Amino acid sequence: MRSYNLIAPAKINLYLEIISDRPDGYHELAMILQSIELADKINVQSLSTDRIRVNCNHPQVPTDKSNLAYRAAALMAAKFPEALAQYGGVEITINKQIPVAAGLAGGSTNAAAVLIGIDLLWKLGLTKPELEELGATLGSDIPFCVAGGTVIATGRGEKLSPLPSLDHIYIVLAKYRSLEVSTAWAYKTYRQEFGNTYLKDTENLAARAAAVHSEVIVKAILNKDTREIAQKLHNDLERVVLAAYPQVLQLRELFATQPGVLGTMMSGSGPTVFALVESEAQAQAVKLQMRAAIPDEDLELFVTRTITHGIQVASSI
């Protein structure tokens, strides 16, 4: 096979709690991550040279070394030089559907697809845990994007333990196209403003475990109780992002007043806000209500749903 088409789903955070800061500048987290159907399409194919090339249909996405997908391919080339010599370089084509810099792991899921695609192209036979470990060196959300489904993520976000999958919960996403929030800024600001309210770079696992408050939503997930899940959504980063970005606060407040919305929250470091709803018909109705309330074309709205998997191979030639 010389070419693979992969589907790379986005994620939302059903839960994001900041437990402590860490000496490496990152934060110790307790998150619940959920794959959603909204996805990018990625083609990975062999080149006759040893180069890495990235193409993307989205003008905001860089195609140079700053692209995480490029860096995923460069990592594979550095780790497996014999395979690079035997099979040649790779051309990566990204068909972007996931909003960029949105808190939906768009870049991370592209990188995860590239790791999986190159593993197949180069017949490396890497296991999922091996691919997740490689992904963790590039970004905190990449291991989850390799795994997919419904997962508790701790550490920087790279330590995963699966939960029973939540299938077919309908979601409406809202994001202002022109609005981007830097993840590094959000964590840094949180540390500056609320650093005194959580643990300081503790190695004490018992103290860390005691600081986590996710049991209620985990129980709701185990019971597959969508209403209860929607009531227990949480994201610590809302404290800084909603305060600094009135447009995100506006979406959050508007969703909360729409009939049919069971619960609403910002995803990751934002600025995407999502709402959980009972059915597809209600999701479409909520989308229309949001559009009527905010006719601004800069506002992107999507209806999607939870899915039970991460990256999938759609076809190969």
Ligand code: C5P
């Ligand atoms: O790992 P990733 O590159 O996706 O993280 C982007 C930025 O988000 C990091 O540079 C860091 O500032 C912040 N971050 C953090 N703690 C985490 C994950 C990310 O402070 N657990």
